[in-house]
Amino acid sequence: MKNIPVTMFNCFSRYGQIKRLVDKLPPEQVSFLKTKMLRSSRTLENSLPRLKKVSAFDMVLDATRKALNTWMIIFLLLGILMTIVIVFVLKLMWLSPVIGAAVIPLVIVWSMGRGLKAYDLPATFNEFCMPLFAILEEEMDKKSTLYLQLDLRGSELKEKLVNREKFGSGFAKTTQFIYHDPMFKCTADLVDKGRLHCEVTSIRRVRKITKKSASGKYKMKTKRKTQAVVSVKLALPMQAAVKEGEKGKVKAGEKRNVLAFRKKIRNIQDETELFNGVVAVIGDAYMCFYGRASA
Amino acid sequence: MAKCSLKRGFFILRNCSTRADSTCSKCNRPVCPDHYKLREGGSVVCLDCYGKQKNSVKSRDYGKGKQAALLKDREDVYGYRHVYYGYNHYHPIYVGDYYDDYYDDYDIRAFDNRAEYAEAEDGQSDAQFYDS
Numbered sequence: 001m002k003n004i005p006v007t008m009f010n011c012f013s014r015y016g017q018i019k020r021l022v023d024k025l026p027p028e029q030v031s032f033l034k035t036k037m038l039r040s041s042r043t044l045e046n047s048l049p050r051l052k053k054v055s056a057f058d059m060v061l062d063a064t065r066k067a068l069n070t071w072m073i074i075f076l077l078l079g080i081l082m083t084i085v086i087v088f089v090l091k092l093m094w095l096s097p098v099i100g101a102a103v104i105p106l107v108i109v110w111s112m113g114r115g116l117k118a119y120d121l122p123a124t125f126n127e128f129c130m131p132l133f134a135i136l137e138e139e140m141d142k143k144s145t146l147y148l149q150l151d152l153r154g155s156e157l158k159e160k161l162v163n164r165e166k167f168g169s170g171f172a173k174t175t176q177f178i179y180h181d182p183m184f185k186c187t188a189d190l191v192d193k194g195r196l197h198c199e200v201t202s203i204r205r206v207r208k209i210t211k212k213s214a215s216g217k218y219k220m221k222t223k224r225k226t227q228a229v230v231s232v233k234l235a236l237p238m239q240a241a242v243k244e245g246e247k248g249k250v251k252a253g254e255k256r257n258v259l260a261f262r263k264k265i266r267n268i269q270d271e272t273e274l275f276n277g278v279v280a281v282i283g284d285a286y287m288c289f290y291g292r293a294s295a
Numbered sequence: 296m297a298k299c300s301l302k303r304g305f306f307i308l309r310n311c312s313t314r315a316d317s318t319c320s321k322c323n324r325p326v327c328p329d330h331y332k333l334r335e336g337g338s339v340v341c342l343d344c345y346g347k348q349k350n351s352v353k354s355r356d357y358g359k360g361k362q363a364a365l366l367k368d369r370e371d372v373y374g375y376r377h378v379y380y381g382y383n384h385y386h387p388i389y390v391g392d393y394y395d396d397y398y399d400d401y402d403i404r405a406f407d408n409r410a411e412y413a414e415a416e417d418g419q420s421d422a423q424f425y426d427s
Contacts, residue, residue: 131366138305138372192307192390238388283385286306290388 006060011067015112018061022119029054033119036152045142048133055130058121065120068113075106122152127271128278129184135279136188139196144189155181155204155226168209177206194236194256200278201229202268228265228274230281233258238289248288261285299327300395301341305376308403310391319344322397332370343397346374 006014022030029050032038040047079102086095129150140146156179163178184200207223235256242248248261261284265277299315301324302308315325319341320334326341334340340348349371366375379385389403 134366134369134372135305135375137369138303139307190307191304192309279379280383283306283379283383286388287385 006063006067008067008070011064011071012112014060014064015068015116018057018064018116018119021057025057026050032150033057033121036121036150036154038148038150041145041147043143044137044140044146047146047148048137051130051133054121055126058126061116061120065113065116068109068116071109072106072113075102075109078102079106122154124152124183124271124274125150128275131275132278136186136196139190140188141191144191146189147185147187149185151181151183155179155183155202156206157181171212173210175208177208179204179206190236192236194234196235196282197231197233198278198282199231200274201231202274203227203229226268228268228277230263230265230278232261232282232285234261234282234285234289235259236289240289242288246284246288248285250288257289259285259288261288297325299330300324300397301326301330301343301373302389302391302395302398304387305372305379306385306387308387308389308391308398321348324395324397330373342370342373343377346371347377349374 022033025033028040032054079099082099082102086092086098136146156177160179160181161177162180163176165176166173167176168174179202181202181204182199183202184198187195187197189195203226205225205227209221209223211219211221213219235253235258237256240250240257240259242250242259242261246261247263248259251258251260261281263277263281263284265274265281268274268277297315299311299313301311303311311327311330313327313329315327317326317328317331317339318324319326319331320338321340321344324341326339330342331339332342332345366372376387380387387403389398
């Protein structure tokens with residue numbers, strides 16, 4: 001797809017291009033776009049171009065959806081304005097079908113946006129996964145293997161629910177849901193004959209609070225808090241030692257020592273914070289290595 | 296012909312063994328086609344200098360969690376690592392036999408105090424980190 005920015009005026013032609021492009025994409029990429037799940041085990045020179053292609057496609061799709069949403073708002077406001085003018089100001093009820101001039105395009109644009117939503121990947125892919133792959137690309141040889149497992153369906157699914165609890169009584173009752181989402185797993189063979197295994201599990205706590213106010217009204221509130229547990233296993237042909245106060249284990253091997261490290265990243269607001277935290281944890285694991293492994 | 300003086304890698308730095316065919320107009324170091332960017336006017340700038348210049352304004356966003364905005368493609372990794380090392384106090388390990396004082400800011404940890412291995416004649420680094 002040509003690198004032309006998506007604007008309000010070319011979003012309709014972009015929509016057509018996206019639909020045609022989806023038909024031409026390999027089945028594996030279409031499946032990833034539809035199911036938001038990916039499992040692959042390929043060399044870096046095979047897997048990275050495919051992921052970059054999906055990423056570029058997703059960015060164009062996001063821009064197109066944004067432009068279509070803007071048109072939806074315009075047609076909606078136009079419809080409301082026309083209704084007010086025709087029905088309430090001019091009081092010409094026989095002119096009501098003219099309102100369809102705004103409602104019909106609104107419905108068409110809405111259905112176009114819905115059609116694209118099926119292929120839309122969450123922001124996690126472009127703001128967390130792709131920057132991480134850019135870093136791994138520097139640490140890996142082109143011929144080395146990258147094992148990848150992604151689950152970008154989101155945290156709040158039934159199969160990811162691990163705990164449900166009700167507490168509180170009287171005026172305030174709370175239902176708490178805890179979701180464990182193993183969203184990212186990768187194993188990379190590094191250029192220095194090392195191996196990096198990284199797992200990111202998102203833990204989301206959802207609380208639905210129902211309160212009865214003094215006036216007798218019921219109010220509901222939903223609160224969400226996300227943490228991530230990052231597990232890193234790093235094997236390098238170097239000495240390793242875990243710093244005091246850190247949670248980790250070192251397993252000595254003949255040619256490589258393996259460091260297993262685990263950290264929690266708390267209060268994650270967005271994907272860039274998650275990315276920052278994961279890179280910091282991997283960096284902390286590297287900082288535990290020094291010198292040369294014993295012969 | 297000199298070899299490219301940029302250091303590859305992110306957590307572990309190592310030599311780029313590719314032959315250089317240009318010189319960076321900012322730091323005057325020899326660079327290979329993988330590691331430079333052509334600017335308007337035809338001048339060549341290495342990815343380290345390009346990254347430092349591009350991210351000098353954006354690095355203040357680093358503390359606000361906008362790091363991923365610094366990383367759009369492979370070229371950006373070099374600028375991002377410069378910001379990451381400074382902000383996270385990360386000391387990269389250097390595996391190689393040619394130390395460049397361009398990287399003095401990084402407080403590099405040497406893999407070994409002595410360069411116990413030399414590059415092979417064909418220009419490929421004999422990267423034996425450990426005795427087999």
